[in-house]
Amino acid sequence: MFWTITILLYVLLAFGIVAKLLINGMRPSKSLAWLLAIFTIPIGGILLYLMVGRNRRKNKLFTLKDDFTKNLPEPPRSKPTENVKQHRNLVNLIYGSCGYPLTCNNSVEILRDGKATFDCIFNALETAKDHIHIQYYIFEDGELAERFFKILETKRKEGVSIRVMYDSVGSFSLDESYKKRLNTIGVEVGQFLPFRLGKFISSLNYRNHRKIVIIDNIIGFTGGINVSDKYLKEDTEIGSWQDTHMKIEGDAVNLLNRIFLTDWYLATEKEVKIPSNTLKKEIQHKIPLQIVPSGPDDDFAVMEQVYFKIINNAKDYLYIVNPYIIPNHAILQSLQTAALSGVDVRLLISATTDYKMVDWCVRSYFESYLKSGIKVHLHPDAFIHSKIMVSDDKIASIGTANLDNRSLQQNYETNAIIYHEALSIQVKEQFLKDCESAIRLSDFDAYHKRSKRKKLLEGAAKLLSPML
Incomplete structure (x- = not known):
């Protein structure tokens, strides 16, 4: 009798979560993944959903x-200013998403x-x-x-x-x-x-x-x-x-x-x-700049929108420094589209990170980058913890947000978007200097031939990318 009641309650809770998933309108692939976890991992699937799967934008705790x-x-x-007018769509996006305006007296x-x-x-x-x-x-x-x-x-x-x-x-x-x-x-x-x-x-x-x-x-x-x-x-x-x-x-x-x-x-x-x-x-x-706060209780994924817009606006080059580049589908597509369109897209990442599982997950995307012409630079002598995006000698982003699901969807973050040529060039020149002492991955065919063990570890870590 006890187990019957327990199973019945579990099933009712599971179906309650299913209804919530459908009402909240998650992406179909994400909803299917959670449905699979809930019905194949007894108790653990529900606990995992409650900890990392809830849509905070639909269920504001704060x-x-x-x-x-x-x-x-x-x-x-x-x-x-005249220099900022060319970025008016980004300025408006930030203000419309989080209410933080452009400031020029800085x-x-x-x-x-x-x-x-x-x-x-x-x-x-x-x-x-x-x-x-x-x-x-x-x-x-x-x-x-x-x-x-x-x-x-x-x-x-x-x-x-x-x-x-x-x-x-x-x-x-x-x-x-x-x-x-x-x-x-x-x-x-x-x-x-x-x-x-x-x-x-x-x-x-x-x-x-x-x-x-x-x-x-x-x-x-x-x-x-x-x-x-x-x-x-x-x-x-x-x-x-x-x-x-x-x-x-x-x-x-x-x-x-x-x-x-x-x-x-x-x-x-x-x-x-x-x-x-x-x-x-x-x-x-x-210096014209715009402060960008983002968090899981915002109406929009503000930081993801900002990064997406900067990537898509790049015409000449886009240089990114970030320790945890684990892009979602939209960010990956925008990076690949930019590179395939002739934009010089370069990523500067540490040769190893402070977490092995994250390191494997970061590396699981290298093959996709190289195939689309994105240049990957691995710094061997230091752990690069900066979160920088600079483009076209016109705009630079410096802040706290990584290019992963945790920063774009789950954490409270703050970036500053600088609309200034001299500072953007300063950031670019430091990037190029750091790349001189880094190892560049450029041969797709050679990287594709890495060991099956590495591919297996990367593939397994990639499955956990929404939680990393």
Whole structure:
């Protein structure tokens, strides 16, 4: 009798999920894959769906976000310069998808690797007068964390209000004593989607992958670098970590702060109202840029749309640096279409990643790239963690979003789109310099003849690409 009731309940739950799949309108291939998992893997199929298969755009868990953002003032929109008008469709796409406008009154400094980035961040923190906002996916104990603590302790004594937020999964190793020390000196600490009974299954797969630092609404930082000593010390297995970050001054900083305050409200349910500051000095080099936030509770897959649009708009060249290029069908088709149309498409990837399964999955697409004329460069001496896309000496994207399903569909991410020739050329030249020390895969026939063992491992890993 017990087992009969259990089986009946399981079947009813399974059919309930089937109905939900049909109502939510997932892609047919994806729906069929979940149906197969649910009915062939007892219990495990349903648990897997609840953790990674639910459509957050149809089932918003964070109604708090809508409640908070509708009370925020509409961010001001800059009038496009002549150089930006050629990108008006992309500018409109971003604004239409997430409501974040073009800003033109900005200065931008591109920072490379950990030491230069953190030296710049710590120098900027020393200037704080009113508030400091810090948000990282990974915040680990170590030398960098201690340097942060000492500066924050000093600024708190000066009366600066400080808020620090981290992702509960990315920063899982952060010692509780460090958090208590922050609280002791008066720093407010927020944890994004902590492990809690009842919400564990529904939220485990949705992480906050952003890296943002705000000083007084005047200086902002974002990019790919986390608070981890691996950026200062070479990893014995994969070498030094190479990454790219940005220092921004100007109107765009208000938008970075808007992202932080929204996430802070989601994490703590505390509303913080900080007036927009007017810079005391005029920005000399007015860089047009657009901040792009994306997350699983948005109405559209914003970051996927932006990457897709940049790829399709490329006329001369498209260069991509990214550690985890695991494209979905739309992104893969757009990359292949660009290459087959005569666009110089190049990918710079590490020869090995920090996760073996991900490494196999990334490599499973190489054959498709080479067949369509996409050039693949493998860097042997460092782990490339930058997330960069640059095209035609006109536009560059730098931020936190990888080219995989997790970043495009499941994580909270932030990129900055720069509409500026000189900075785009700077990014391009660094890309070409890095490619000089990389190994280029160019022979499709030779790569196709790799061992069956490698093909088997890559094929198996590819099956898991929606979850990687």
